[in-house]
Amino acid sequence: EVQLVESGGGLVQPGGSLRLSCAASGFTFSRYWMSWVRQAPGKGLEWVANIKQDGTDKYYVDSVKGRFTISRDNAKKSLYLQMNSLRAEDTAVYYCARDDYASGSVWDWGQGTLVTVSS
Amino acid sequence: DIQLTQSPSFLSASVGDRVTITCRASQDISRYLAWYQQKPGKAPKLLIYGASTLQSGVPSRFDGSGSGTEFTLTISSLQPEDFATYHCQAGWTFGQGTKVEIK
Numbered sequence: 001e002v003q004l005v006e007s008g009g010g011l012v013q014p015g016g017s018l019r020l021s022c023a024a025s026g027f028t029f030s031r032y033w034m035s036w037v038r039q040a041p042g043k044g045l046e047w048v049a050n051i052k053q054d055g056t057d058k059y060y061v062d063s064v065k066g067r068f069t070i071s072r073d074n075a076k077k078s079l080y081l082q083m084n085s086l087r088a089e090d091t092a093v094y095y096c097a098r099d100d101y102a103s104g105s106v107w108d109w110g111q112g113t114l115v116t117v118s119s
Numbered sequence: 120d121i122q123l124t125q126s127p128s129f130l131s132a133s134v135g136d137r138v139t140i141t142c143r144a145s146q147d148i149s150r151y152l153a154w155y156q157q158k159p160g161k162a163p164k165l166l167i168y169g170a171s172t173l174q175s176g177v178p179s180r181f182d183g184s185g186s187g188t189e190f191t192l193t194i195s196s197l198q199p200e201d202f203a204t205y206h207c208q209a210g211w212t213f214g215q216g217t218k219v220e221i222k
Contacts, residue, residue, distance in 0.1 A: 044206065112162055
C-alpha cells in the first residue's frame, strides 16, 4: 500500500521559513516524479512544485519561484519542500503527491500538513 | 498556461440522480485530463485519468469522457458517499472544483 506522510507544517510569521518533509513507502520511490500541491482554506488545489526521479529537473509555480525549493533523497525515500520568505497567501494545506508522468495525473496523495503564515 | 473551467461550481442532487460535471480547457489537451474526488478534511483521490480510464477500485458508476477542450464526469446513480467536491486537472492546472451536495 502506498503511503505518503507529510510533516513539518505549523505556524510561522511572515518572512519566516519552514521545511516540509514527506516520507514515502509502499512503492519504488526513485522511479517516480513527485510533487507538492497546496490548498488554501476554502479554495481549490494549486500545484506548487514537482521534481524528476533523479532530482535533475524541478518545476515551480510562478508565485513560489525563488522562495521555495523542492528536493528529494531517494535513499531515504523522502521528499522535501524548503519554504523561505513566507507570505500570508502561502497559508494552505500542503500535500505530498506521487505523479504518474505518462498520464500527467497524481496517483497518490498524502494526508496533508497545514502551514499557517500569520503574525 | 492551460486554464480549466468547471461547471457548475455547485450542484444539489438526490441519491440515485444522474450527475454530470463539465471541464473546459483553454487549449487542446488531447486526453490528458484527470478527475479527483475530495471529501471535507481529506486529501483528493484520483478517480479517472486519461479522460476516461477508471482508476483501480473506483466504482463503475463514475464515467469520464471527452477530448481536446471539453470533458465530462458523469455519476450514473449518485450514492451517499459521492457527496464531495470534484476537481479536474491537466498539466499544472486544476479546475476550481464542483461541490456536489445533498438536495
